[in-house]
Amino acid sequence: MSWVSSYFASSVGKKSVMALTGLSLVGFLVVHLVGNINMLIGSDAFNHYSHFLLSFEGIYVLEAVLAALFLLHAFFGLMIAFQNSQARPDSYSVQTKSGRGTTFASSTMPYTGTIILIFLILHLFDLKFGEHYSVPNEEGVRDIYKLVLVYFSKPLHVAWYIIAMISLAIHTSHGFWSAFQTLGFSHPKYDGFLRKSSIAYAVLVGAGFSFFAIWAYLQHGGNV
Amino acid sequence: MSDEMTLYLQVWRQKDSKSKGGFQNYKVENVSGDMSFLEMLDMLNENLAREGKDPIQYDHDCREGICGACSCMINGEAHGPGKKTTTCEMHMRHFNDGDAIIIEPWRAKAFPVLKDLAVDRSAYDKIIMAGGFIEVKYGNAPEANSMMVGKEVADFAMDNAACIGCGACAAACPNASAMLFTAAKTTQLSLLPQGKVESKKRVQSMIKKMDELGFGNCTNERLCEAACPKGISIISIARMNREYMGTLLKSDY
Missing domain, CATH: 3.10.20.30 (Beta-grasp domain)
Structure with missing residues (x-):
């Protein structure tokens, strides 16, 4: 095996892929969240923002990179979870929560990750590849604003969205710090700061995205 | 009581x-x-x-x-x-x-x-045998102060050298990962002049052996450092990761 392939087959190599893709996705979520603010400004702002993204020439390249990040993260994550279950064939009879080390978030990473994966597929299916509304009087501009309001007018959609965002917050509350630790950024000087940032980030994305879903629900499909 | x-x-x-x-x-x-x-x-x-x-x-x-x-x-x-x-x-x-x-x-x-509570911990010895030692010949003890080592660096190397290879880190780890042990055993050598020389080769072969032996992948759950009787911190794991990632592009030579 060449050095590069054996690097990515090693435990540290796999973890570094998880960390790098994870941190990139952390960055993507911020961009997504900031983009959503256009929704509050109004239908024109939001539709023009999405039209600007969709009509951008390099969008397919960016989408392919983003898809690759998600797929790599999910693939390596599931592989690690599977291998780790093999590393201890007989489990302990007693598992004490000593309050030291492991947290709820860190021990549930594969589960919250799976919820996010399912959410992501449905999210693309329902919105990106969902109903195609057109903005009246504007050729080729998709009315994403209307789509969002119609989609989130159903309480079930809002509830599922919030469940997924809580999972995302739990996942990133460990993942954000964990990525830095894996990549070797760990020092008593800033470890506490990274830990707090991880929680702050998790609250920001979890509450931030949920806010938009609730806000969209309160618009009653835009028919008020 | x-x-x-x-x-x-x-x-x-x-x-x-x-x-x-x-x-x-x-x-x-x-x-x-x-x-x-x-x-x-x-x-x-x-x-x-x-x-x-x-x-x-x-x-x-x-x-x-x-x-x-x-x-x-x-x-x-x-x-x-x-x-x-x-x-x-x-x-x-x-x-x-x-x-x-x-x-x-x-x-x-x-x-x-x-048998009963006794387990075969020779997997840890095998990790050591994969490179947890110094091969270069240093001869007799050098003149004092001819090799400068910072106090904090020496202390940190010593903290890692405190590892007794008891296996508590892998035993406590939800993934049965031996990262804290391997990190301690690479760190104690890599930070000091004698061990630094072969640090890249060492970290590669020791991590390779650790993976081969069937230990799990670290997911930063920190139960290892909580269980460690010598209080070795996961900062050592981050240091080892840094060193290992560095080997992707650089060798000892």
């Missing part, structure tokens, strides 16, 4: 590595708070021997916390509830009269159970 305690033990009994094990209940009376955990087990074993029964096999050697032999899971915690303590250093005064104590062996694919 009573001086004469009666304890109800549930101990994992397993005939050999191929047999299926199970818990056995034992009652131990007249346990003094000043006894160590191993002395309490010795007392139980003496009773068992007197009754003509097979004593419980467990590993022990120095009984002063430096050999790392006394591996067992006590009520779900590696080396029991004490912080930075090995099983032999654990005093029975941490328990109360009438307590139920569940004792299990380390459980990991790489640490097969040999």
